Amino acid sequence: MRAHIKELVSQALGYLKRDGEFELDAEPSPEVERTRSREHGDYACNIAMVLSRRLGMKPRDLAEKIRSRLPDSKRVEKVEIAGPGFLNFFASAHYLKVVVRDILRQGEDYGRAPAGSREDVLLEYVSANPTGPLHVGHGRGAAHGASLSAILAAAGHNVQREYYVNDYGxxxxxxxxxxxxxxxxxxxxxxxxxxxxxxxxxxxxxxxxxxxxxxxxxxxxxxxxxxxxxxxxxxxxxxxxxxxxxxxxxxxxxxxxxxxxxxxxxxxxxxDDIRADLDDFGVTFDRWFSERSLEQSGALARALERLRAGHWLYEKEGATWFRAADLGDDKDRVVVRDNGRTTYFASDVAYLLDKFERCPGTALYILGADHHGYVPRLKAAARGLGVDPDRLEVQLVQFAVLYRGTEKVQMSTRSGSFVTLRELREEVGNDAARYFYVMRSHDQHLDFDLELAKSRASENPVYYIQYAHARIRSVFRKLEETGHRYNAALGETAIDRLDSDHEQDLLRAVARYPEVVESAAERRSPHLLSHYLHDLAALFHAWYNNSHFLVDDAELRNARLNLTAAIGQVLRNGLGLIGVHAPEEM
RNA sequence: GCCUCGGUAGCUCAGGGGAUAGAGCAGCCGCCUCCUAAGCGGCAGGUCGCAGGUUCGAAUCCUGCCCGGGGCACCA
Known part of the structure; x- marks a missing residue:
């Protein structure tokens, strides 16, 4: 829909230009975004304000000119000019009707772009040293990486998920x-x-x-x-x-x-223990990549050879150094120690080269915030290997701190009495753990409240969303008990009966879902999806409390059931991407 | 010192150039003869850390400063 509106505006600009209304050197790409408030329609375009200065016209006058040349569209009800010069687009009833039908027809594919329609991504995450069980810090990287990879795949990327096993050092x-x-x-x-x-x-x-x-x-x-x-x-x-x-x-x-x-x-x-732990957590990988294998396969030697060929290596004090400082890093880095053994960084360079050779798109790293110092040297490595450093993307995930209510849970790795991911999962359950880990922006510190995660009330966002889904399933069970039969086709023809504020809000919300997935993928931010699902659940609960679905009027009943089913589908699809179950009943 | 993430309602956080800054929790007041009250509605609550700058427009971008988390290995 957003792309459609952009296209409409572009066409209008083209007509105006052709008619000599104004001169434009470069073709501007109009910005179209979701409005915050219903008064402003569904989508807003700011193009008139952006261009007014260059064209020497008042923004609202320019907006009016653009509006007069907008092609007709079945998906657009009306266009208003508002505020300083916004073009506000109101979605048509036809469009919303089509959305419900599409959701019901596409089912679990709703919100899923064709595979391979976007660039390939090789996503590495967790990669904890196999020297002990995973702890709650690794859990966040695991949940984030798993959710992000599912979101990227839904948005159309081909995704390879890998765990790098440090079995060499x-x-x-x-x-x-x-x-x-x-x-x-x-x-x-x-x-x-x-x-x-x-x-x-x-x-x-x-x-x-x-x-x-x-x-x-x-x-x-x-x-x-x-x-x-x-x-x-x-x-x-x-x-x-x-x-x-x-x-x-x-x-x-x-x-x-x-x-x-x-x-x-x-x-x-x-x-084995880590793999089983992650498996139970719904976090899986396409490949467990052994650091040792880099030496055995000759990949390590080959990577160093490539750096040497580019004259990025030199000898000093018995060691071999990489000229990282000339490539954007703080200082040069050792790749072969004076005792002849290669460094961990040397393995990293080799693995990076291997990734680039196997994946034509982006090598995406999910790292703990404590590894941020590693970014410049990885970028330097990419440059040294002769690869575009923009193909290397690093996402830093900030720390998670456990709370029991308001009390901070102390962790100590030294004593061996730390809180493991397994303990956390056993205490709060996988669903709550998965949701809590991705409900905040990855670059935000996370306060993980164990008591809240276990709570079975609306204050707990994961239960709140799951309850919405369970209620939807319950409505359909109740329908059977009352002897009515669900008639989706009848509901489709009567979709215009969904005219209350609650229903209109919900129609717009489910229509927005594919854009949320796309945006969460583009910004590598699963929390956008978590927030969306919570908002959708809230709209549903409000509607549920406000109106009855199982009314005698068959048209209205089935129209409402269609919307209800569509909401349930979107909740299932969205929860699936972040690894949370959508329960039939609670 | 340098790098990095953050500072938005009492608390935890969204919003990351646009129109009156949002949500949850906590507080106060209401709502079950009815599809799950594990829910809903309402009220109250803000110098968007501070100071400059860019812009038609800044919580949002830039610079400086203040405060907090983390990092600066021939460790992994």
Whole structure:
């Protein structure tokens, strides 16, 4: 509809230009937007105000000229000139009638653009290190990424969803060693658990698993393990130096196979756990991309080669550096350390190149706000690889803070007593969690109130919306009980009977849905959809309280049932995009 | 210090060049013989952090300042 009105205005401008009413150097593209108030019609165009100065005409006079040349349209009832020079368009009854029919015919496809009608997007999200269970911070990235990918797909993008598994770096070694230490404890060895080790209970679970598979094969005397190691933090030493020495010792004592046993057990257990957790949350991926695979496939070497070919690498102090500072970053970055090992950033460059090669459109990253410093160096990497940096888009998701009523819930990752995503889901349910995570703008800090999320009252937005849907289903159940039969065709012919303010508001609201999806996709903002669904539910509840649907007048009854069914369809479609169920009853 | 997100009603937040700045919660007053009151209606509540600038028009864009969250590794 918006595009249609733009077209009408463009045509009117074309006629005026052709008739020599005025000169226009460039063809202006008219801005058409939804009005806030019903008095201003449905759509407003500000073109007259924009052009008045250039043409030396009063905005309202110019608006009048444009209006006089607007082509007729079945979808437009009338056009008014208002305020400083707005052209206000009122949608016709015909248009609204067609909308209800379209919704009922298209069903779950209503609001869905043809696949592939927009550019491809490769969306990476969550990508938490597999060193522990997901916590509530990851939950927001997961819910945001999943909702956004569904919205992008609905808006016509081909979307590839990926989770990047950091299975290559030092943190994974620390995890593997933590498992081994717990394994030794379980075997009865006396050891000092490293200050920098992972302390969560899940490490014991993995250690038990390793023990059941390998028995005492990996057992060594605690004294042998500790011999000659530098002091840990508790003994007045440096915890970082200690843990690295311990990793080296583990490799040495266990050999490649033994070490790999701990490493693989830790990695596989954690990735499986994360995958299951996300699956239960309705968050899925097309691909789990292994960082290790970048080296094995040669992608890492190839990416570095490409940077070198562009003369973006140099050697200094035994390390290989990337000239990021010449490409917009704060400083140059190391890609190969003096010990010969590549950095995490080197993997990132390789993965980025891989993404660009596989996806002709945009590589979109969903990152936690604490990673924002990473953006300039990723952009620099894109430039260094010879790729348009605009094809790399990063969306930063701000933190979520849990509240119980007004009381802040403390989280501590150090002690291992943090609130996991799983715990959160079990407490408030998946629907509430999914909705709450995306009800605020992603660049806004989120206060997540557990009590509110569990509340079964209108103050809880997710219940409020779900209740609207349940009520709609209930109306149709009741219809059957009263012996009436739903006649959609009759309702369609009588759609003009929907003339109350509530009904007109609702017709306009359901008509707007595809534009909401489009706009949420364009602005990468699922919260626009959350707000829309809440508004739609509010309009429905008001209508429901104000008027009866199951009246004796068959025309009116079926017209109202058509609108009711259409609202239910839109609620289902919208809730589906943000991963929330639309219940039959509550 | 530099980068980044924010500062809008008592609270949590929408609106991100346009016409009287919105919603939910909290507060006050009403509404069930009737499709789910898990709901609805009404009242009250605002120097859009401060100061300049751009514009026909600024909560919205630009600059500076103040306040708060986060970040500035040969960690991952």
């Amino acid at each position: 030092r943190q994974m070694d620390i995890l593997a060693v933590s498992v081994w230490m717990r394994y030794l404890e379980l075997a009865g060895e006396r050891i000092e658990f490293p200050a920098n080790g992972y302390r969560g209970d899940y490490i014991f679970d993995i250690a038990r698993e390793v023990r059941s598979r390998h028995g005492d094969d990996l057992r060594h005397h605690g004294a042998d393990v500790a011999e000659g190691l530098p002091p840990d933090e508790a003994a007045g030493g440096d915890s970082e130096i200690f843990i690295d020495a311990l990793i080296a010792r583990a490799r040495e004592i266990l050999g490649e196979a033994g070490y790999e046993a701990c490493f693989r057990a830790a990695l596989e257990t954690m990735v």
